[in-house]
Amino acid sequence: MSVEVAVFILRLLAGLSLIGFLAVLFLIIWRSMRQVNHQLAAARMAHGYLTGLSSEPRQASEATERFPLHAITTLGRSASNTIVVNDDYASAQHARIVLEDGQWWLEDRRSRNGTRLNDVAIDQRAVLTDSDVIGIGSFSYRLTLINNMSR
Amino acid sequence: MPRIEDLLRSAAESLVNRRHHYLLLAFAGLSIFAGKAAISLTRPSGQDLWLGLAIWIACALGGTALLNRYLPARDPVLFPLAIFLSGWGLVAIQRLAPSFAARQALWLVISVGAMLFAAVFPHLLRWLRVYRYVVLAGALMLLLATIVFGSNPSGFEFAPRLWLQVGAVYFQPSEFMKLVLVAFMASYLGEQSAVIRAERGDASMKLPLSPRLAGPMLSMWLLSLVILVWQRDLGPAMLLFVVFLLLLYTTSGDWRILIGGLLLVLLAAAAAYHLFDVVKLRVDIWLNPWPESDGRAYQIVQSLMAFGAGGILGTGVGLGSPGYIPVVHSDFVFAALAEEWGLLGVIGVLSCFAVLTLRGLSIGLTHGGRDSHKLLAVGLTMMLVVQALMIMAGVLKLLPLTGVTLPFISYGGSSLLVCFVMIGLLLRLSAEAFSTRHPGAL
Numbered sequence: 001m002s003v004e005v006a007v008f009i010l011r012l013l014a015g016l017s018l019i020g021f022l023a024v025l026f027l028i029i030w031r032s033m034r035q036v037n038h039q040l041a042a043a044r045m046a047h048g049y050l051t052g053l054s055s056e057p058r059q060a061s062e063a064t065e066r067f068p069l070h071a072i073t074t075l076g077r078s079a080s081n082t083i084v085v086n087d088d089y090a091s092a093q094h095a096r097i098v099l100e101d102g103q104w105w106l107e108d109r110r111s112r113n114g115t116r117l118n119d120v121a122i123d124q125r126a127v128l129t130d131s132d133v134i135g136i137g138s139f140s141y142r143l144t145l146i147n148n149m150s151r
Numbered sequence: 152m153p154r155i156e157d158l159l160r161s162a163a164e165s166l167v168n169r170r171h172h173y174l175l176l177a178f179a180g181l182s183i184f185a186g187k188a189a190i191s192l193t194r195p196s197g198q199d200l201w202l203g204l205a206i207w208i209a210c211a212l213g214g215t216a217l218l219n220r221y222l223p224a225r226d227p228v229l230f231p232l233a234i235f236l237s238g239w240g241l242v243a244i245q246r247l248a249p250s251f252a253a254r255q256a257l258w259l260v261i262s263v264g265a266m267l268f269a270a271v272f273p274h275l276l277r278w279l280r281v282y283r284y285v286v287l288a289g290a291l292m293l294l295l296a297t298i299v300f301g302s303n304p305s306g307f308e309f310a311p312r313l314w315l316q317v318g319a320v321y322f323q324p325s326e327f328m329k330l331v332l333v334a335f336m337a338s339y340l341g342e343q344s345a346v347i348r349a350e351r352g353d354a355s356m357k358l359p360l361s362p363r364l365a366g367p368m369l370s371m372w373l374l375s376l377v378i379l380v381w382q383r384d385l386g387p388a389m390l391l392f393v394v395f396l397l398l399l400y401t402t403s404g405d406w407r408i409l410i411g412g413l414l415l416v417l418l419a420a421a422a423a424y425h426l427f428d429v430v431k432l433r434v435d436i437w438l439n440p441w442p443e444s445d446g447r448a449y450q451i452v453q454s455l456m457a458f459g460a461g462g463i464l465g466t467g468v469g470l471g472s473p474g475y476i477p478v479v480h481s482d483f484v485f486a487a488l489a490e491e492w493g494l495l496g497v498i499g500v501l502s503c504f505a506v507l508t509l510r511g512l513s514i515g516l517t518h519g520g521r522d523s524h525k526l527l528a529v530g531l532t533m534m535l536v537v538q539a540l541m542i543m544a545g546v547l548k549l550l551p552l553t554g555v556t557l558p559f560i561s562y563g564g565s566s567l568l569v570c571f572v573m574i575g576l577l578l579r580l581s582a583e584a585f586s587t588r589h590p591g592a593l
Contacts (some may be wrong), residue, residue, distance in 0.1 A: 010468075025228060025232070
């Protein structure tokens with residue numbers, strides 16, 4: 001075997017294994033991206049919805065508004081919340097609904113005027129069930145859970 | 152919404168798969184072996200260094216085994232990337248400057264050892280944060296010592312004296328300065344970040360730029376100017392300042408930092424153009440090298456020729472003629488790779504640095520609650536990547552040439568050592584991100 005042939009084969013080997021190295025590298029990165037994507041999709045999946053109920057009849061149009069329920073849903077006056085509560089009695093970061101160990105919990109985030117569950121102010125985190133009513137300021141929301149957690 | 156750092160962390164945890172390390176190492180080893188074998192066939196020389204390949208394999212396997220043992224949950228691609236690039240560098244140095252290859256292999260052993268120390272030793276990150284003024288003062292003293300007592304191993308009278316000689320070993324304190332400055336800036340800005348962000352939202356601030364941002368920015372600029380004047384070269388000074396700007400921007404999210412910083416860079420560059428012949432020369436030959444292609448622009452023109460000669464698949468290892476480029480083994484190693492490995496090799500190097508950026512920044516993101524760790528990860532990554540981009544763009548005549556090395560690949564012991572220590576710190580940061588469930592709690 002002449003030197004030229006050997007060098008050509010080595011060159012081929014060097015190039016192909018360089019491509020192989022890069023391919024494995026990209027495979028790893030791609031898998032990691034896909035994993036993040038899956039988790040984001042799962043976290044964004046709506047598990048139910050909150051229906052806005054208003055005590056004042058002239059805001060009836062707002063009453064039919066539905067908000068999707070995520071694994072972590074925040075309520076408050078600040079625009080960074082999942083559900084923005086436009087009420088003078090609502091704090092910027094008012095309350096939070098979280099899914100933990102298959103249970104839905106309502107947490108008050110040290111709001112000034114408190115959070116009500118079925119018209120009773122809560123002093124610690126409370127378990128939520130279907131058709132509970134959450135009250136913040138003069139607003140109330142009815143919780144509707146969808147049973148899609150067939151895990 | 153779940154926090155992005157939690158998602159990234161669990162995604163990265165699922166990637167800790169041992170098979171990948173060995174698959175990556177196998178491909179890297181095969182590629183480097185083939186390159187090495189091709190060189191010994193095409194350029195048989197007295198100093199045929201199969202020992203270098205053996206040392207590289209020992210470093211790769213030993214490093215992986217020790218990391219698996221002491222730091223099992225870590226970023227899976229950083230070490231294979233670094234060791235692959237340095238192996239490629241060893242082959243390139245063997246090809247371009249055979250007499251330096253043995254020394255570089257020795258430095259590789261030292262570097263991998265230092266990386267393991269940085270990755271495994273648990274208190275290093277805290278010490279860098281707590282004793283940051285001591286470390287910074289030490290580094291500044293070392294820099295001062297180099298300005299006064301510095302020498303140049305080549306022995307030319309007018310060569311820049313950037314080295315300190317200890318016994319038979321020369322080392323470049325300015326390389327270590329990069330590491331120390333990044334660690335210092337990260338811990339300083341990490342402490343200030345809450346105040347800086349609060350000031351941003353504060354409408355009563357009438358100043359266009361908070362003194363908390365402008366102060367460090369100007370003092371860093373002055374330090375960069377000192378380095379610029381001393382080295383008579385834009386490269387290292389600009390690198391330090393650009394990385395610092397990026398860190399400041401990461402902390403504050405204020406785009407005016409980038410504009411202001413750019414103006415300061417241009418100001419310093421314009422002054423340097425008129426004051427230093429080296430800088431003037433480099434800008435002139437960047438704008439138009441052709442009238443002097445046989446004279447002062449010879450190096451950059453030959454580098455462009457090498458890129459052209461390489462084509463898509465390259466001339467083949469050992470079959471090109473990168474020897475026409477002066478000092479090709481250090482600053483211009485990228486041009487030699489482009490000639491012998493072609494576009495394929497160029498894309499390979501670029502991809503490696505792109506993946507390094509991606510992993511480094513996502514390590515930073517997983518430290519959402521701890522600003523000093525986040526900034527350290529961002530700073531280390533940026534230091535490596537900005538340096539790589541500066542020299543690669545310089546060799547391609549996209550930017551004026553700046554005298555910095557191509558990380559991991561270029562010949563240079565101090566540079567290799569510092570790059571590996573940076574990788575070690577990044578590995579440590581990634582491991583801490585995995586092990587902490589609630590980063591905000593610490």
